[in-house]
Amino acid sequence: MRLAHKTALITGGNSGIGLATARLFIQEGARVAITGRNRETLDAAKAELGPNLLAIQADVTDIAATERAVAEAAAAFGKLDIVFANAGIAGNTPVGGTEVELFERVVRTNLTAVFFTVQAAAAHLAPGGSVILNGSVHQSLGSPGYSAYAASKAGVRAMARVMASELSPRNIRVNTVVPGATRTPIWDRIAPGAEARAALEARIATLVPLARLGDAEEVAKVVLFLASDDSSNVQGAEIVVDGGLTGAP
Ligand code: NDP
Secondary structure, eight states, X not given: OTTTTOXXXXXXTTSHHHXXXXXXXXXXXXXXXXXXXXXXXXXXXXXXXXXXXXXXEOOTTSHHHHHHHHHHHHHHHSSEEEEEEOOOOOOOOOSTTOOHHHHHHHHIIIIIHHHHHHHHHHTTEEEEEEEXXXXXXXXXXXXXXXXXXXXXXXXXXXXXXXXXXHHGGGTOEEEEEEEOSEESTHHHHHSOSHHHHHHHHHHHHHHSTTOSOEEHHHHHHHHHHHHSGGGTTOOSOEEEESTTGGGOO
């Protein structure tokens, strides 16, 4: 039980990597609050994970709603030890033909909201606390169509280091998990339909040394390490979970 007596908040905990992490945290003894916009998937997570899960409907791009969600979780648990700022969206933003609204939505969800989630949570985090940000290998890849997403995730990486400096005096750690292609519902929007999805997965597999996409559980295990006292001297670091993609020649 690596998270016995710990409490956690996971934004975007009703799907994909966030949900896999909520499951693992609860298995390891934590009480977990998740946020998301979709009531149906929040309710499904609650039905599956039971009394140690608090499901809060909140849009991370609404800063006041985020503050309320963090306060609700801290009040329900009496303290907050772990924050996984995970909620994020993809978004196809090629240089030619991207509307301002889409570009700003991607940056607001993936970067601005991460900052304000941590700001809201920092007021409640106990000494020894752990903040984990969800980055992406796109922070440094030059994949076509990813301008806003890459910028948002590179911003997360830069921000994590500053936050680690600022929160070190309170013995709060801030680290980033950097997933590569991971099989979650986010891909349903990038490549809708079984055929397009299979073609995309096959193409990705040719680029990845381990020749496959990862699973959400494989990212969750790294988040667990960063959340737990096993990583008590890991600060301002990033751990890449990409099957070797970014290290490939
Ligand atoms: P999913 O689409 O499965 O999950 C995204 C989560 O974010 C959902 O729970 C969604 O909930 C939540 N979310 C999105 N927008 C908002 C919002 N405005 N307010 C609150 N919650 C929101 O995708 P993943 O699990 O793959 O993505 C999780 C994170 O992992 C993201 O930050 C993504 O960028 C990152 N990542 C994923 C990779 C992959 O290949 N899967 C690779 C690298 C990074 P709801 O819709 O209910 O709001």
